[in-house]
Amino acid sequence: MTGAEVWPPGDPAWQPRPLAVRTDLGLGGRWTALRSAARDGVPEREWLWRNPDPGVAPARAAVRLGAAFVDAGGVEECFPTVRGLPDHGAAWSQPWTADEGRQQVRAGDLCLARRMRTDGSLAVDYTVTGPPGTPFVHAVHALLDLSPAARLHVPEARTAHVLDHPVDGAVAVLPWPAGTGATPLDRLGPDDGTATAALLPGCSTAAVVDGSDALVLRWRVTEGDPAATCSLLLWRNLGGWPAARPYRSIGIEPMVGTIATLQGSGPGRPASTGVGGGLCWELTITAWRQS
Numbered sequence: 347m348t349g350a351e352v353w354p355p356g357d358p359a360w361q362p363r364p365l366a367v368r369t370d371l372g373l374g375g376r377w378t379a380l381r382s383a384a385r386d387g388v389p390e391r392e393w394l395w396r397n398p399d400p401g402v403a404p405a406r407a408a409v410r411l412g413a414a415f416v417d418a419g420g421v422e423e424c425f426p427t428v429r430g431l432p433d434h435g436a437a438w439s440q441p442w443t444a445d446e447g448r449q450q451v452r453a454g455d456l457c458l459a460r461r462m463r464t465d466g467s468l469a470v471d472y473t474v475t476g477p478p479g480t481p482f483v484h485a486v487h488a489l490l491d492l493s494p495a496a497r498l499h500v501p502e503a504r505t506a507h508v509l510d511h512p513v514d515g516a517v518a519v520l521p522w523p524a525g526t527g528a529t530p531l532d533r534l535g536p537d538d539g540t541a542t543a544a545l546l547p548g549c550s551t552a553a554v555v556d557g558s559d560a561l562v563l564r565w566r567v568t569e570g571d572p573a574a575t576c577s578l579l580l581w582r583n584l585g586g587w588p589a590a591r592p593y594r595s596i597g598i599e600p601m602v603g604t605i606a607t608l609q610g611s612g613p614g615r616p617a618s619t620g621v622g623g624g625l626c627w628e629l630t631i632t633a634w635r636q637s
Contacts, residue, residue: 352501353553353562354634360560363390363633365468373406374438375449375460377421377488380468382559382633390635391559395419395491395595411440417595419489423451424599425458425474426482428579429509429607434487456482456619467632474570478623481608481616485579485601486629492596494535496556498523500578506531506544507613509606517612522546534582534596541586543579547604547614550576554598560634565600567617570625574617577604602627 354360364387368379380393396419406418415434425437432439436453443450450459456476463469474482503522511518511526523532531544534554553562567574581597602625605614619625 352499352551353555353560357636359636360634361637362466363635364464364466365631365633366464367462367468369449369462371442371444371449374409374440375423375442375451376418376438380421380488380631382635384635391633393490393561393633394421395489397593397595399591399593409439411436413439417489419595421489422487423458423460424483424485424487424601426453426456426484427606427608428483428485428487428599428601430609435483438487456480458484467630470629470631471568471626472628473624473626474617474619475624476619478619478621480619482618483601483603483606483608483616484627485599485606487579487581487597487599489581489595489597490554490561492534492554492556494537496534496554496596498532498534498580498598499553499555500532500546500549501551502549503546503578504548506546506580507604509543509545509612511542519613529584531580531582535584535594537585537594539584539586539592541581541583541592543581543606545604545606545614546578546580548575549578550600552578552598552600558636560636562632562634563598563600563629565602565627565629567602567625567627570622571618571620574602574620574625574627575604575615576627577601577614579606600629 363382406416422438523530525531579599602617
């Protein structure tokens with residue numbers, strides 16, 4: 347199945363909706379809004395989830411490089427790792443710079459740059475540069491505001507690498523979408539007190555369908571390491587995390603690499619800057635609504 351076949355499913359009632367994005371370079375390049383609108387420009391839906399805790403926004407604003415991750419919502423750029431040290435990488439916790447439409451940040455020896463274009467869909471072109479052969483992981487940590495009825499469609503998925511199962515640090519390779527509990531992983535609610543992180547290796551297309559709305563994501567490596575593989579990272583927190591004050595949050599995270607950390611064990615491998623010292627990949631997001 348190709349990305350074009352994911353959504354809409356041959357039904358003319360589904361029509362594309364233009365998307366608009368807003369970012370905050372001072373806060374780690376974070377995406378703070380991703381809105382779809384009707385043809386006349388009237389806003390219809392905000393896709394990004396925000397943590398409703400009133401203490402989170404000031405805590406996020408006070409973050410400095412090396413700080414513990416603050417789960418404020420929106421989209422965070424997790425680079426050059428997702429898990430490990432620093433948690434969620436280094437790109438999210440320091441200011442970015444911009445020059446003629448190119449937004450960028452340094453993380454050690456590596457530089458992550460992006461260009462964002464909106465023409466109905468949202469297209470993001472990423473470039474990673476650094477010493478040849480440097481390993482990295484890059485995940486677009488998108489926390490979406492979804493109802494308990496939402497479903498995740500990943501046509502390329504066959505297996506899921508469920509992280510921290512059955513114990514912290516372990517990785518269980520299981521059929522998709524069965525997962526580890528009674529609720530299949532492609533069902534994004536209702537809340538059941540669980541929290542699951544699952545990496546779907548080799549996937550480059552996903553669709554989230556929530557009632558009469560759908561969001562389709564497609565990504566691919568365009569230049570660099572020919573061995574680099576795309577994946578999808580799913581964070582399905584149905585009121586199971588954190589232990590003290592759990593809440594609901596759903597992360598749909600396109601990424602390059604097939605492992606979530608540079609230091610840990612388990613199946614998969616990171617991406618790399620390759621022999622040429624660089625890798626480019628692109629992410630395209632399209633919104634749809636059923637009339």
